[in-house]
Amino acid sequence: MKTIRKVGQILRLFSATLPEHSTSELSRELGLSTSGTHDLVDALAQIGLLRKIDRGRYRLGPLITTLYRAMEDSSALVEAARPIMTALVKDHGETLHLTLQDQGRLLVLAANEGTRALRVCKDVLESPLPLHNTAAGLIHLSGLTHAALENWLDEHAHPGASIVSRSTFRNQLAEIATDGFFAAPLGREPDVVCIAAAVYGHSNQPLAVLSMVVPESRYARQPRAFRGVVVEATALVSQQLGDNPKAN
Amino acid sequence: MKTIRKVGQILRLFSATLPEHSTSELSRELGLSTSGTHDLVDALAQIGLLRKIDRGRYRLGPLITTLYRAMEDSSALVEAARPIMTALVKDHGETLHLTLQDQGRLLVLAANEGTRALRVCKDVLESPLPLHNTAAGLIHLSGLTHAALENWLDEHAHPGASIVSRSTFRNQLAEIATDGFFAAPLGREPDVVCIAAAVYGHSNQPLAVLSMVVPESRYARQPRAFRGVVVEATALVSQQLGDNPKAN
């Protein structure tokens, strides 16, 4: 559906740093005619996904907020995960994240910062790390369909990128998918280890990822204990989701 | 753009109380074929506006969160309004709302509950009141384009509805548009008065509404004072937005 793909492309041009666009900026970005682009954005404004600010200038519209509220109010995932995350931080003092992925980027749904004097900042997964540079991201990648993974590789596996061999990478992901768990240094921070496990929804489908980010010095002392803690927590969240007929 | 209109229709079927739909539910609701509906929802899932949960079952997708975050992070409106609302609650103790409208429904962006022993609950504008039953809603209606207002009237002005005469109603809105201010009882609550004024954005376009909801007994003692307070607060917000080149 080409029109819907264009809808996605247009909407993704709006960001916190570029919240407003004109018709001609959008048409240049998308390689479309100005009149065609105008038809599109006008229609998006009519349904509420965009809002016309001035003549020819648009921002994200109220339907975004409406849908987000609907989504948030119904999120059994966050509801199930929150108390488990709170308890985990209290017991272990380390920083936690609950994440989804959206078109190859991490999306943080909930973050609880650790309580110890030396702790990993909870914003570490907000910066635009490539998915394959975090254990949480690799868990997400391992849950992608083959087609979605190929699309992602088309974008990220090229000369000069850190993924050298596609087949090696796919094999790595297959192992991770089997384990449902992975631990690795966070991006280029050798002092920080990310320990991540998949949260499964109804019908055992990977849904979200719960991860703990820990100073390497503490992780090195008892890596299996950390693995156990994270796997157990995600099993609890998955279990609550599985028991809940509304669970997503 | 019929396809985009269908996108809007589909997305609006997802709510907090109905967060998940099957393909055949959606096709029945929209009066479309199941295969046509499948094409649509599959495409929406590919761009991230929906997410496929199970075979043939969909929920709102991660792009909603991504866009909402982008929107929230850039909202000069809320940023401008928040300290002014905080000061107003502190000084006067009454409940405040900052609202947008989305296709004829109020959308609360920020709500500060009053501090006095007898106070109006901050949730009062969350319940699905028709726009014309609140002063805030009437301010919003008065800012609609003629076409958008006609669409809204087509939905709301019919035999048995509370709007008896379209032309009388339009005249009332024209006066409200001129004043940029209105006060009236809240819905069917004779004890609560809603006092609302328009917030203007760049190029003097009505953008949002700031309103105060007050026990009628307190309002009756000094109605002009309340009017002055609300009008001054919205003028301050409008002024800050006008001075801000990023203002929406």
Added chain:
DNA sequence: CGACTTTTTCCGGCATTACCGGAAAGTGCA
């Protein structure tokens, strides 16, 4: 203030795509 440039908006024709029928595949239940 007029000329000029650029952008936006509008609209109808045509090329492209959305839509759907019908069939295959999948799922649940008795």
Added chain:
DNA sequence: TGCACTTTCCGGTAATGCCGGAAAAAGTCG
């Protein structure tokens, strides 16, 4: 295992999106 129902798939056709070109609008400059 058969049946009922839903989902998914796919190709043909009718409907729609896309765009060119012109009109309108807005801003800039001399």
